[in-house]
Amino acid sequence: MHDPTEINDAQSFGPLVEDFHAIKALSEFYVANGWDCHYQQIGKGPLRVEVVSRVMQDLVIGSISVSQRIWGHATSGDGMVSVSLYLNDADVAINGLRMDQDRLSIIPPNVGVDIVLGQGARPLTMFVPVDRYERYGLTIGGSEFAPATSKISVIDVGRENLDPLRRLSLGVLREYPNKEDVPALEDALLKELVRLVKEHKSDVLTRDPYNRLRKHDNILRVIQYIHEHLLEDISVETVCENCGISLSTLERRFNRFLEVTPKQYILAARLNRARRDLLDPLDFDHSIAELAMRNRLLHMGRFSENYKAQFGQLPSEERDIAMNGN
Numbered sequence: 001m002h003d004p005t006e007i008n009d010a011q012s013f014g015p016l017v018e019d020f021h022a023i024k025a026l027s028e029f030y031v032a033n034g035w036d037c038h039y040q041q042i043g044k045g046p047l048r049v050e051v052v053s054r055v056m057q058d059l060v061i062g063s064i065s066v067s068q069r070i071w072g073h074a075t076s077g078d079g080m081v082s083v084s085l086y087l088n089d090a091d092v093a094i095n096g097l098r099m100d101q102d103r104l105s106i107i108p109p110n111v112g113v114d115i116v117l118g119q120g121a122r123p124l125t126m127f128v129p130v131d132r133y134e135r136y137g138l139t140i141g142g143s144e145f146a147p148a149t150s151k152i153s154v155i156d157v158g159r160e161n162l163d164p165l166r167r168l169s170l171g172v173l174r175e176y177p178n179k180e181d182v183p184a185l186e187d188a189l190l191k192e193l194v195r196l197v198k199e200h201k202s203d204v205l206t207r208d209p210y211n212r213l214r215k216h217d218n219i220l221r222v223i224q225y226i227h228e229h230l231l232e233d234i235s236v237e238t239v240c241e242n243c244g245i246s247l248s249t250l251e252r253r254f255n256r257f258l259e260v261t262p263k264q265y266i267l268a269a270r271l272n273r274a275r276r277d278l279l280d281p282l283d284f285d286h287s288i289a290e291l292a293m294r295n296r297l298l299h300m301g302r303f304s305e306n307y308k309a310q311f312g313q314l315p316s317e318e319r320d321i322a323m324n325g326n
Contacts, residue, residue, distance in 0.1 A: 025051050026064065026072070033060045033127045034077020040272040041070050041310065054172050057182045059189065060127040061172050066117045069259070073223075075112040081133045082107040083193060084125040085166055087159060091118025097154065102162055104196060106153040113152065114220070116259075124169055126189065136194045157200050165192045219253050222262075230269055231296060236262045270295045271310050274303075278315055279322045288315050 029051045030037035041047045047070060053062040060080075069091075076082055083106050086092055086099035093116040094105060107113060109130060117123070168189050177185050222243045226234070239262065240247050254262050274295040277283045283291060289300055292315075297303040307315045 025049060026066075026070075029053060029062060029064065030074055033062065034080040035074045035082075036077070037072060037074040039070055039072035040269060041068065052173050054176065056172065056177065056186055058129050058132050059186050061169050061189075062125045062127070063122065063170075063173055064117070064125075065120075065122040067119055069116065069118045072115050072117070073112065074115060076107050076109055078109050079130050080109055081128045081130060082125060083128060084123050085162055085169070086123060087162070091121045092116065092123060094152065094154075099154075101156050102159040104155045104157055104162065106155070106197075108152075111152060114223075124166060126169060126193070128190070128193075132186075132190065136190050138194060138197060155197065155200050157196055161196060161200070165189065165196060168192060219250075222250065226262075226266055226269060230266070230273065231294070233296065234266070236266070239266075267306060268310065270297055271307055274315075275307070275311060275318070278319055281322075284323055288319060 026049050027037045027039050033053070047068040048066070049070075050065045051062070052064070053060060083104065086101075086103045086105070092099040094113050099105070168185070172185060172189075222239060222245065225239060225243050236247065236250070240250055243250075250262055254260060254265060260268065274291055274297055277286075277291045277294065278288060286294075292298075292300060292303045297306075304314055304316075307313075311318065
């Protein structure tokens, strides 16, 4: 068994997918491990995501790396606790809380989170069945070592403390363990997790970032409203009016949490929907102009310009590749 400290390009195991395939691959990775997940790209240029996962006896260990900022909403599955490792150079935020230190996050089953993964982010995640989690004394439900069922916990542990768990997890990702090694590996991983949580119990920061966001700026309600009315003639002003938030507050909060303006967010969301339609074989009989109009992108010249700025190719070029493989 190798004991690597990092996965570089030559050692990667998952497929490196580009552009629109990345969003689908990232969603499918989480869905396959018990998460209901919806992702979209925010920002310019092609999105490249590397997805790596290994299923052991009970645990699922996954690694995701991205090279462009994306935003996503995920709801954890029933019966699975998500434990993620972050280093202080990872550009990641969960429900507005930045993982800007060496941290471990614990998300209980059936808890929704909003995740921003920035360029260079590489979260390392363990999905642990609740019964295994509780068997090691880390009960769900608000004990001193674990989050309440509606909250996530974030533990500041320091890189030197994260390294043993990180090396064990990366060792599993590097190669499939022999069947006879699996119980010992899982036992080692869970014992290391228990050690981290219990030794750093005073550093557990149990938070409810959803309530924090709602209290300060209603940003979650705004995001939901935008996606529910994306195909309507909405403007930033109508969003403010219907969500009960001032324009200045909305712009300030979007810049803080998503690093884009509300107008840029609406445009990015519409471009993502248009791209999904444009590359869907079921919509090949519809013209590019029809699909742009369907998604409230009404000016073809600006649509093509914005599309290329966000995805790196003209819509006609991507459509031709999708239809003909050229």
